[in-house]
Amino acid sequence: MQALHFGAGNIGRGFIGKLLSDAGIHVTFADVNQQVIDELAKRHQYPVNVVGENSTMEIVRNVDAINSTSDEVINYIAKVDLVTTAVGPQILARIAPTVAKGIIARHQQGNNAPLNIIACENMVRGTSQFKQEIFKTIPDDLHHWVNSHIGFVDSAVDRIVPPATSKTGDILEVTVETFCEWIVDKNQFIGPIPAIKGMEPVDNLMAFVERKLFTLNTGHAITAYLGYYHNIATIREAILVDRIRDVVRGAMEESGQVLIKRYQFDPTKHQAYIEKILTRFENPYLHDDTARVGRQPMRKLATGDRLIKPLLGTFEHQLTNSNLLIGIAAALNYRNHEDEQAVDLANQIAQHGITQAFCSISGIENDNPIVPQIEQLYTAMQNHQY
The missing domain is CATH 1.10.1040.10 (N-(1-d-carboxylethyl)-l-norvaline Dehydrogenase; domain 2)
Known part of the structure; x- marks a missing residue:
């Protein structure tokens, strides 16, 4: 299974990207920070400090990265199984046209496999709002196909991921608390719900x-x-x-x-x-x-x-x-x-x-x-x- 994740910041790397990678999913990060992108693309892994009573250093593997302003992002959306975001509520509208282009390309390429999109943001029904922005640039005659093949899954996310400077100077190192919660609306998925430890599908989101x-x-x-x-x-x-x-x-x-x-x-x-x-x-x-x-x-x-x-x-x-x-x-x-x-x-x-x-x-x-x-x-x- 492959995922494209928008946002290679601390939350993207320390929370959502980590859970996806831990579940055996290949994660490609999309971001505008070229230095971070280059390091992820070169190393394909990064360290996460999980801190609490029993602190551990964990290595997140099987990752890649691309610049979110490149056309390459469109090609990824056309083929991956899952798209997630951790970019901040105000950025969703900015990336929506790119996601729409990727969905259109997916249709043009005849890829009818289910794609689920989950906005992991601090906002109520963030994915539903993201969908509204995406649909602004989806042609009307594609709306039925999109609703049949693309799941827009609302979620609630909870993990404190403060800015932290690596003692070794590693720009990819991130610190997170032990506690995390990722709850998703099970009724909004298209196709089978992916088995991701730490992601909890519920009826009453x-x-x-x-x-x-x-x-x-x-x-x-x-x-x-x-x-x-x-x-x-x-x-x-x-x-x-x-x-x-x-x-x-x-x-x-x-x-x-x-x-x-x-x-x-x-x-x-x-x-x-x-x-x-x-x-x-x-x-x-x-x-x-x-x-x-x-x-x-x-x-x-x-x-x-x-x-x-x-x-x-x-x-x-x-x-x-x-x-x-x-x-x-x-x-x-x-x-x-x-x-x-x-x-x-x-x-x-x-x-x-x-x-x-x-x-x-x-x-x-x-x-x-x-x-x-x-x-x-x-x-x-x-x-x-x-």
């Missing part, structure tokens, strides 16, 4: 998508924003501060009540999941910057993302949300001059005021009772009274 978004992503973001606000450099250092930890745990418990109401999760098991995430944030082997985790605050404050979506759930089920509001106020206070969205956010607040800026970004109506609370928390943080 949205329950797992929201469990991860409302818990890991929500907690991670709030840890980052509160840590950055208090001039704390890393996620580990931030979560070890009792005051921050209490808010993060409280926010995950508030979002957890939404999940319990919505999907009938077992409360005891979900609380254990929350505690597991807190220990993952504490991992002393992972050095993850609060600035990195907090980047792109406007995306994270959008209606369907990790801060606002669980908040909307608390409205729906009439649940408490005081810790979520603190996290949102901290996100609105994120001031990082190296982050384009953070600069844009600060400018919007300066020009239009906190209420209008928050409501515009989040989609929440300005007459919602939580808006004055957000404004009060934001102002307190601005005045260093939090």
Whole structure:
């Protein structure tokens, strides 16, 4: 079996590419970083540090690489069995035309074997959104063939893969935590579901998508924003501060009540999941910057993302949300001059005021009772009274 994976960064190499290779699948990485591509193409392997209580160094083998801007990518899509991505939500639209060309070439070459595409991104129904972008450049008369032969499989992915510099200077070496979770919608595959250890096909994907978004992503973001606000450099250092930890745990418990109401999760098991995430944030082997985790605050404050979506759930089920509001106020206070969205956010607040800026970004109506609370928390943080 052959796979083409877009994105040879840390997540691509340390998570998805590793699981595919471990399953005996030949993986070709497609990326724009020519130095990384050249090294992968030359060595056909790379090292992964899996860190935790029992740290190991593992070698990922049977890999290759090509430049994602080359026509060679189209030829690969025409023949491989699986296409995966780990490029970031904003990049999917950029690679969609290339994937569409590959699918058209596949049809022209008479390749009717099933092809499954899985976008492994931090977004809800990422592959379905990717499909919409791909179909923009697929001729109408091919839509039926594509829907019959190409599976667009949504997934939920969870593994902390922070930037890490190799002690030996190896640009391919990557560090990952022991924990990983890759859940896919079993109903969206075309043909047999590939047997990949670590990939779990399920019927109720949205329950797992929201469990991860409302818990890991929500907690991670709030840890980052509160840590950055208090001039704390890393996620580990931030979560070890009792005051921050209490808010993060409280926010995950508030979002957890939404999940319990919505999907009938077992409360005891979900609380254990929350505690597991807190220990993952504490991992002393992972050095993850609060600035990195907090980047792109406007995306994270959008209606369907990790801060606002669980908040909307608390409205729906009439649940408490005081810790979520603190996290949102901290996100609105994120001031990082190296982050384009953070600069844009600060400018919007300066020009239009906190209420209008928050409501515009989040989609929440300005007459919602939580808006004055957000404004009060934001102002307190601005005045260093939090």
